[in-house]
Amino acid sequence: MENKKYLTFRLHDLHYGIEASLVQEIFPLPELTPITGESNDLIGFLNLRTQIVPVIHLDWLQGYLPKVCHLSDYIIILGWEGLQIGVLVHQVNEMLELDNEVIEPVPSDGFLCDINTIFLTGIANVDSEPIFLLDSKKLVRQPDTLVTLIWDAQSQLELAYTSGDGQQKYEEYQQLEEFKTLSFYDLYCPHATSEERAIFRQRAVQIKQSLEDLEVINRQMPLAVIGIGNEYYGLDLELVREFTDIENLTPIPCCPKHIIGNMNLRGEIVTLVDIRNILNLPITPIGVGSKAMVVQVDDIVAGVPIDKVFEVVYINPTEMTPLSAIKLLNNTQYFRGMAFFQEKMLIVLDFPKILTEGDLVVNEQI
Numbered sequence: 001m002e003n004k005k006y007l008t009f010r011l012h013d014l015h016y017g018i019e020a021s022l023v024q025e026i027f028p029l030p031e032l033t034p035i036t037g038e039s040n041d042l043i044g045f046l047n048l049r050t051q052i053v054p055v056i057h058l059d060w061l062q063g064y065l066p067k068v069c070h071l072s073d074y075i076i077i078l079g080w081e082g083l084q085i086g087v088l089v090h091q092v093n094e095m096l097e098l099d100n101e102v103i104e105p106v107p108s109d110g111f112l113c114d115i116n117t118i119f120l121t122g123i124a125n126v127d128s129e130p131i132f133l134l135d136s137k138k139l140v141r142q143p144d145t146l147v148t149l150i151w152d153a154q155s156q157l158e159l160a161y162t163s164g165d166g167q168q169k170y171e172e173y174q175q176l177e178e179f180k181t182l183s184f185y186d187l188y189c190p191h192a193t194s195e196e197r198a199i200f201r202q203r204a205v206q207i208k209q210s211l212e213d214l215e216v217i218n219r220q221m222p223l224a225v226i227g228i229g230n231e232y233y234g235l236d237l238e239l240v241r242e243f244t245d246i247e248n249l250t251p252i253p254c255c256p257k258h259i260i261g262n263m264n265l266r267g268e269i270v271t272l273v274d275i276r277n278i279l280n281l282p283i284t285p286i287g288v289g290s291k292a293m294v295v296q297v298d299d300i301v302a303g304v305p306i307d308k309v310f311e312v313v314y315i316n317p318t319e320m321t322p323l324s325a326i327k328l329l330n331n332t333q334y335f336r337g338m339a340f341f342q343e344k345m346l347i348v349l350d351f352p353k354i355l356t357e358g359d360l361v362v363n364e365q366i
Contacts, residue, residue: 005097006124008131009076009089011058012067014113017124017133018087020095022078028311029073029088030203032184035149041141044184045150046075046086047208052150053077055086056139062116069188071196072309078136083150085140094242096131098124103133127266199342203311220314223348225341226293227308229281232341234313234348241294241301243309246272249288260286263303270294272303278334278354297352313346315339320348333357 006017032044032055043057043066055075059066066088075086103122110117113130119138124131140146184200185192192200223234244265249272251261260272272292276283292303320337334357336348 003097003099005095006131006133007076007095008093009074010091010093011089014115015093015129015131016058016089017096017098017131018076018078019136022080022136024077024079024084026074026076026092027207028203029069029071029075029200030207031197031200032188032204034182034184034187042146043088043188046204048077048084049208051084053084053086054146054150055088057088066188068191071192071199078139080136080140083147085146087139096124096126098126102126195342220316223313223315223346224293225310225313225346226306227310228276228279228306229284231279231281232310232344232346233279234315234339234341234346235295235351237312239295239297239351241296243291243293243306244303246286246288246290246292246303246305257283260305263292265294265303268301270301270303272305273355274305275354295351295355297355300355302355310341313341315348 005020007020007023008015008017010016030046032046034044035042035054041056041060042054043060045052045054047053057066069088070090072090074089074092076089076092078085078087103124105122106112106117106120112120112123113132115132119135120132121135122133124133185197189196189200222237224237224240225232225234227233246263248264249261250263252259252271258274258277260274262269262271264270272286274283274286286305290305291307291309292305293309294301294303317337320339334350334354336350339346339348
């Protein structure tokens with residue numbers, strides 16, 4: 001049998017995997033419309049480009065009440081029986097191609113690490129950590145109820161949008177008796193600040209974009225937004241391989257100070273390079289437990305310590321402030337321009353130039 005690719009993710013302290021062929025897209029958790037009643041496997045639904053998508057929380061499937069959701073959570077959209085379903089996760093990890101020899105069978109019924117094994121197809125042991133492989137066919141326990149719910153909501157949505165003032169009418173539909181319940185924030189984000197609620201709502205607005213709007217988005221530049229110190233930076237999303245915590249660090253002797261050391265990332269040795277000096281930021285200690293992003297520019301792979309990971313934003317290159325207007329910044333040759341993110345200045349980095357022309361790469365043999 002051929003090896004299968006799995007998208008891996010975390011919920012609480014457990015590591016899960018789902019067949020990669022089922023994954024359609026991934027985005028940060030937006031504001032959801034909660035659902036109560038018979039479909040209690042669902043925590044709500046979202047409007048994804050005028051298509052109703054129900055969202056599952058794996059805690060429900062295990063018989064537990066879902067814990068608090070966070071701004072850092074993600075939704076994974078899966079294709080299911082010709083429809084789409086969303087799965088809420090805490091952290092999206094990586095794509096793994098698993099050999100069948102590392103996948104062990106599970107008991108037909110029972111619990112393992114508090115997971116009901118009926119929802120699993122197997123357990124993969126990778127780097128001495130179990131990855132619980134989900135059975136997509138078992139994720140929806142009440143398919144008839146789910147399909148009826150989707151069709152009903154979808155028909156109301158289409159009726160609202162074809163009548164002209166679609167958004168207002170759809171919001172009125174959401175207030176009907178069958179949808180009257182506590183808000184998304186009351187149920188799942190009781191501690192969300194007003195700023196965090198605004199971000200959740202903005203995300204919901206963004207994923208409602210129609211196909212026509214998507215054509216505009218496709219002409220825009222996707223940026224991964226990161227925080228270093230008190231500053232916000234954006235870089236081309238295509239250059240980012242992943243975000244990770246530094247779990248191990250080996251110093252490299254006789255190297256410049258910006259070369260922090262090597263980390264072993266699942267068997268791949270990645271050199272950590274501090275870019276704070278290029279950005280004229282204060283140098284702060286980096287060690288095990290710090291965050292890093294792994295970037296790749298052509299054949300150069302490097303880990304870059306960062307302080308925060310925010311989200312992906314789309315920016316029209318024509319709307320960026322050109323470098324000539326950024327007079328108060330140094331080393332502007334490494335910047336593509338400036339934009340705004342959450343009412344704060346976002347500096348768009350020219351990362352290929354930083355790695356290839358910033359005197360960061362050490363060519364000498366040690």
